[in-house]
Amino acid sequence: MKQISLSTTGAVACVAASAALSALYVNGGAGWPLGFVFLVPWLCALDARRTWAGTLACAYAMSLAYTAAVFPWLGMALGRYTGIGGVAGLAILLLAAPLFQPQFLAFALVRRVGVRRYGPLLGALAAAAAWVATERFAPRLLGDTIGYGLYPSPLLRQAADVGGGAGLTLLLLLCNEGMAAAYARRKEGRRALAAPLACAALAPLLLALYGWTALQGEPVAAGKPLRMGLIQANMADYESQRREKGAYGVVRDVLDRHFAMSYDAIERQRAEAVLWSETAYPTTFGHPKSEAGAEFDREILANVNAARVPFVFGTYDRDGAGEYNAAALVQPETGLLGFYRKTRLFPLTEYVPSWLDGPVVRRLMPWAGNWQPGNGARVLPLRLADGREVPVLPLICRDDTDPGLALDGARLGAQVILTMSNDSWFSMDPQGAKLHQAVAAFRSIETRLPQFRVTTNGYSAAIDAAGTVLAGTPMGEPALVIADMPVRQPKPTLMVRWGDWVGLAGGGFLLLLAMLAILPAPRTQAQSHAKAQAGSVDDSVPAAMAFPATAAILPPAARAVSGLLRAVARAGLLAMCVALLLDESLRTHTLAQIRLFAVLFLVPEAIAWCLLRAFAAQVSVGNGRLLVERGTLRMEMALGEIVAVQPWRLPAPGPGLTLKLAPGRQWRYGLALSNPAGFAAALAAAGGPAVVDGRRRVMDVYAQARSALRRWALDSPLAKFVALPLVLAVPAFHLHQHIAFGSALGEYYTFGLKAYASAFALWWAAWTIGVVLCAALLRTGIEAVTLMAALLRPGQAAGIRSGMERAGHAALYLGLPAWLLLNIYRA
Incomplete structure (x- = not known):
């Protein structure tokens, strides 16, 4: 990484610039392209830090500035909710910024180590891995990641079904690294800029190509769509209403409005099912706490029976362990079919961790609830009046920030996601509600399941499998959404098959890099030869190749055929990996795997091996001559005739080299052998030419790096x-x-x-x-x-x-x- 000079004032300006760009990026709309560059100023500031303390301070400043730029609404909303005031809530959030956004610190520290130990390429990849791994393993209040900022781009967001938001984040980070590297080399000429800019352009190009392919290949579901009615009643702040009207009056008003809007959805708009928001019925259902509660329960059942369509609504459930924020599914004539209990509770508002809970904490936080968490995803059967049964996955509020719940539901056979939320605490900060809806939409992209999402006072929406809002509501007013969406059992995406794997892979990659520091580095053949020339007696370090040696003496046609067979065999292995990934039945059918493995790999590999064995020969050097013997065939060549040894740029059918003869001639045979570098060293030691310096060409460098490594x-x-x-x-x-x-x-x-x-x-x-x-x-x-x-x-x-x-x-x-x-x- 190119070291640049930057004052403290300049570093602060860079952090502020990245924070300002990040605010524009996450705001949605046309600002989404900024995701590919918004971290560049901060990366330049990191490159200029020459001490660990400077790197840590720069990372801390960025976590603080990013929190202030992107999440001020959260601090203000929390302050108003808890009664301490919006400014105080924002101040507390900023104080907790390193805990709220710890990925900046992990990224900066790993980047510093990685760049210095492994170079800029692996260092940048390690830092990006540290970012996504931190987001995966560290407790995340909102489950946010910068990849979600690409939601306004219908094309680029489709890759979330491969790697989720974390996969998009990883590509964004690498693109920002490429742009930062290009900026650092801006004075070195166009050629110096080409490589980092090409790497930076790779991320959006790959995302666009995949998105176009995914959208083109989206099948149209056959059969009748599901017509759902979403009831956004715009009734919030139950506590203040309860103080004015009493508990009975609040429930009475809530039910009356929901019944009226549901009647409109069913009778006039012909909805086949109705969805209410989180805690729309603000007491326990099925387990009444009083006779009035029992009467309300009976009234809900009577309305469902009269409507002749199923209702799904937010309520509360309870058992011996405590009370739960829940969703109830009620069928006509059947009654309560089942509950889903909210899994991801909001800390310090819906619950207090057991290690922190106590009388003192309860006195300091009287608003904190005491709900119990559910035990994960649950799929319920939504039985429609025409006899169809649609498996639905209910999610409640913060549940939709956890990809794992939606993925588990997809594995359980869900065909539709039903999301219920109470975003009323965002009433004065609609940006929070907008971001929450965008995050929820990614659950549909990752699973390719349509989603009906209803909130108390906005934003409610019908979201298709590509994450597009087909119908939605404004915020802060009563609204009814009627939407038809096709339902089907989609083909499992990579996210559904592997889960939220990118963060795990990032953690595994960091562990591998850590192991690199422990495992001894293998010597290259060039190092071994130099050691031998210096008189080393270390028997474990081989010198130049010992003769006679076995090699395949390949005419051009034989090399082409054997190389093609080897390529077919390698491609067959990759094709089999894809087949196992896509075909679940193949993964459990060992005999089918053996047959496929034999056809795709063993047969072409065996033919290539036989062909190489047919041209196998013994090669030796002595008396200033190169001697090749195969059976009765004997070829000799004076070393003086060989003017250059050129390793194969393309290692097909394996590593090897070509001998160039004087004047400007080339021996018609190629030498395929396991240790081209050792052969070249032996040839040079016997008086032959040295290996051609291939550093001017990419494939020459690649061939040298490949052949120089000792096995x-x-x-x-x-x-x-x-x-x-x-x-x-x-x-x-x-x-x-x-x-x-x-x-x-x-x-x-x-x-x-x-x-x-x-x-x-x-x-x-x-x-x-x-x-x-x-x-x-x-x-x-x-x-x-x-x-x-x-x-x-x-x-x-x-x-x-x-x-x-x-x-x-x-x-x-x-x-x-x-x-x-x-x-x-x-x-």
Whole structure:
């Protein structure tokens, strides 16, 4: 990262500029493109900090400024709600800014370490990972993330079904890093700006391409749509009304208005179901606390029976553990069908944590409620008058800020999300209600489920599977929304399959980077050769390649065919990964996996291997000549004829090199061998030419970084694809035997040795396929990062490659066993 000079006043100005841009960005409308640049001034200020204290102070200042710019409405609303006043509430929120927005501190500290240890590319990626991991694991009051600011763009927000808001945040952070790097190099000429600007442009281009594809491929649901009536009664502040009219009078007024608006929705607008807002019925339903409450319950049931459509409304439930903020589903003639209990309660208003609760706290916070949290998502059947049954997922207020609840509901078979909220405390701060609705809309994008969302006094809306508000209400007035939305069982998105995975992946990436600092770095072949030339006696460090050596002497046609077969085999592995991701039945069908693995990978790989074996030869150097022997075929070449050794830029069918002869000629054969760098070093030691310096071209740098790395014993196919799957298969098979047959040898005692051995062989094969696929994905990532390093940081490409190889080893040999142990523990 280019070091720049910036005074304290300049740093403060940069923080203020980023805060001002962030306020414009989250405000919605046309300001959403600012998300790709709004952190650039702050990143420049971070780059100028030369001490840990300066970095920490800059991060603290940004968390404070961001909170003041983006969330002043929250502090004011909390102050008014608690009675301490809006200004006092805002002051308390600003004092708590590092706890409210801790991701700025994590990002800045990890960025400082990462850039200095791993270079700007991995450092920026590590910092972005720290941001999303902090948002995933640290307690989040609102579940906010900067990715939600892209909601006004129908195109870019569609990628939330892949990585949620955290995925959008990750791309925004990387784009801001690219723009900051370009700004730091602005005086170095156009060529210096090309790489960071290209990386910065990659994020919006990928989002736009994916969004266009997702919107084009959205299927039209067949069948009759669900017509829902949303009742926004605009009745808030029950407490003040209760003081004026009494508890009975408040409930009476609330029910009368909701009954009247529901009648209009059903009789005049032909709604098939009715949705009221959170706590619209401000007492317990089904468990009355008085005779008046029982009478109100009977009145609600009578109105539902008369309407002949189901009602879903916010109320309260209670049991022996306490009282719950709940949603009730009432069916005509059937009565109460079930409750959903709110899971994500608002701290210090709806509940007080048990470790903090007590008489003193209750005296200081008389407004704090005492509700109990629910136990997660619940899907209820909404039975319509025409006989249709629609599985619905109720969510209440803060529940819609948690992606996990909506994802769990989608897995349980929900076809519609019904969201109820009481946003009346945003009455004087409509920006809060607007942001809350945008966050709720992301639950529809992530699950591809339509959503009916009703609030006490705005904003209520019908939101389709793409996150678009089809019909909505203003804030602060009674309103009725009637909307038809198609219902179907959508194809599970990646978010539904994997959950909110980006933050977890970010945390895993940081752990891998931490392991890189612990694991010893492998020596490159160039380092080993230099050590040997210096007279090293370290037997563990190989010098130049020992002769004779085995290589494949490939004519152009043989190299092309074998390279194509290897490419087909690698592409087959990636295609199988996609197939397993999309096809749930394939994941549980081991025989189908084996057949697919054989066709897509084993067959082309085996043909390529046979072809390489057919051209295998022994290569040696002696008496100033290069000798190639294959059976009775013998070729010799004077080392003086070789003017250059050119490693293959494209490692197909594997690593190798080409010999260039004088004058300007090229040997028609290519040498495919496992250690091109060692061969070149041996050739140079015997009097041949040195390796051509390829730093001028990206693919040359990539080839050098790829071939210079010394292989570990862990890279042996025997260790990776035989021993590791065996180690994983044994405990998994043992657990399966206990679950399915009651003991470790249950299948053997029941069906005999053949059945037992066949079952174990299938488990071993399944784990082998899994390890191969994981290794293929890791290899794809390592090669992609190496290629990007060759483009952006050619001088550091070999070091970055070394670090990625160690990370890959840790992921494969530590990550897979850890994942298995975690699943065994859960079982």
